[in-house]
Amino acid sequence: MLTIGKLGEAAGVKVPTIRYYEQIGLLPEAERSAGNQRLYSRKAMERLAFIRHARDLGFTLEAIRDLLSLSDRPDQSCAAADAIAKAQLAEVESRLARLTALKAELERMVVQCAGGKIADCRVIEVLGDHSLCATDHRHPEIEATQ
Amino acid sequence: MLTIGKLGEAAGVKVPTIRYYEQIGLLPEAERSAGNQRLYSRKAMERLAFIRHARDLGFTLEAIRDLLSLSDRPDQSCAAADAIAKAQLAEVESRLARLTALKAELERMVVQCAGGKIADCRVIEVLGDHSLCATDHRHPEIEATQ
DNA sequence: CCTAATGTCTCTAGCAACTATAGCTTCAAG
DNA sequence: CTTGAAGCTATAGTTGCTAGAGACATTAGG
Numbered sequence: 001m002l003t004i005g006k007l008g009e010a011a012g013v014k015v016p017t018i019r020y021y022e023q024i025g026l027l028p029e030a031e032r033s034a035g036n037q038r039l040y041s042r043k044a045m046e047r048l049a050f051i052r053h054a055r056d057l058g059f060t061l062e063a064i065r066d067l068l069s070l071s072d073r074p075d076q077s078c079a080a081a082d083a084i085a086k087a088q089l090a091e092v093e094s095r096l097a098r099l100t101a102l103k104a105e106l107e108r109m110v111v112q113c114a115g116g117k118i119a120d121c122r123v124i125e126v127l128g129d130h131s132l133c134a135t136d137h138r139h140p141e142i143e144a145t146q
Numbered sequence: 147m148l149t150i151g152k153l154g155e156a157a158g159v160k161v162p163t164i165r166y167y168e169q170i171g172l173l174p175e176a177e178r179s180a181g182n183q184r185l186y187s188r189k190a191m192e193r194l195a196f197i198r199h200a201r202d203l204g205f206t207l208e209a210i211r212d213l214l215s216l217s218d219r220p221d222q223s224c225a226a227a228d229a230i231a232k233a234q235l236a237e238v239e240s241r242l243a244r245l246t247a248l249k250a251e252l253e254r255m256v257v258q259c260a261g262g263k264i265a266d267c268r269v270i271e272v273l274g275d276h277s278l279c280a281t282d283h284r285h286p287e288i289e290a291t292q
Numbered sequence: 293c294c295t296a297a298t299g300t301c302t303c304t305a306g307c308a309a310c311t312a313t314a315g316c317t318t319c320a321a322g
Numbered sequence: 323c324t325t326g327a328a329g330c331t332a333t334a335g336t337t338g339c340t341a342g343a344g345a346c347a348t349t350a351g352g
Contacts, residue, residue: 110231
């Protein structure tokens with residue numbers, strides 16, 4: 001049995017995050033020691049590793065919750081799990097496309113300003129330039145900084 | 147002079163977001179009409195477009211705050227603005243690299259599961275598989291116990 | 293001119309997914 | 323047996339918005 005600290009170390013997850021996962025029901029309530037401290041089995045550790053890995057892959061906690069509830073019923077068809085993964089892949093591909101465009105624009109604006117003044121600065125200029133802006137008014141999801 | 151709704155429409159920013167930007171000091175306090183409604187000049191509109199564009203490029207509000215304070219003093223060297231953009235570019239490149247790796251892994255796990263059961267599902271399998279995990283946070287002594 | 297339908301106002305609370313703080317208790321090493 | 327690390331709970335803060343309530347302002351139609 002592992003204490004929460006050891007579990008966190010083993011799975012690469014911070015201690016408060018583990019308690020948070022328990023709080024939101026992603027992890028079951030942990031067993032407790034005589035002194036009320038959480039104790040974890042190897043199984044709990046695997047569940048946490050699964051979560052952690054999925055988070056690294058960009059899955060939301062909601063998607064992970066679905067995946068976990070699926071994996072708790074291994075007799076069912078895996079179509080649902082597949083759908084979740086496919087949606088995730090589509091999302092990643094869209095993010096990739098936007099980031100690639102973005103990188104091009106950033107490269108365009110990063111220029112060596114050997115002592116130049118801001119009035120002539122391309123960084124400011126590009127950001128203020130409306131004509132370079134895709135003029136549709138959709139609100140693209142700006143991904144959260146991880 | 148534009149009302150907040152027209153401004154939002156013109157800049158592609160939602161009304162509550164504009165008020166939020168004012169609240170956190172990214173936009174100056176707007177002039178008010180006789181009936182206490184916010185009124186915006188073309189200049190304010192440009193500032194908002196600048197913010198919106200920078201947000202689209204993934205800049206944080208803090209970075210934008212810096213860029214705006216720089217652009218308010220156009221006589222200074224543009225080195226600082228350049229540094230912000232460069233940091234942003236590095237961040238974008240790192241995100242791109244991670245997303246690309248991620249996409250490969252997702253593609254690996256998305257397989258046609260023609261009626262397969264979850265017990266054999268690659269999605270669950272890959273997410274649970276520790277050996278496929280790129281970022282290894284485990285400590286050697288813990289790993290040895292497996 | 294009146295009314296109804298929008299639009300705007302402030303304020304508060306909520307979202308994801310944590311992270312940090314305060315003030316305790318428990319545990320393991322020396 | 324003592325000390326310091328690690329654990330506990332509870333609450334509040336973070337980023338960048340978004341949504342709701344209830345009241346006032348403005349505008350278009352009749």
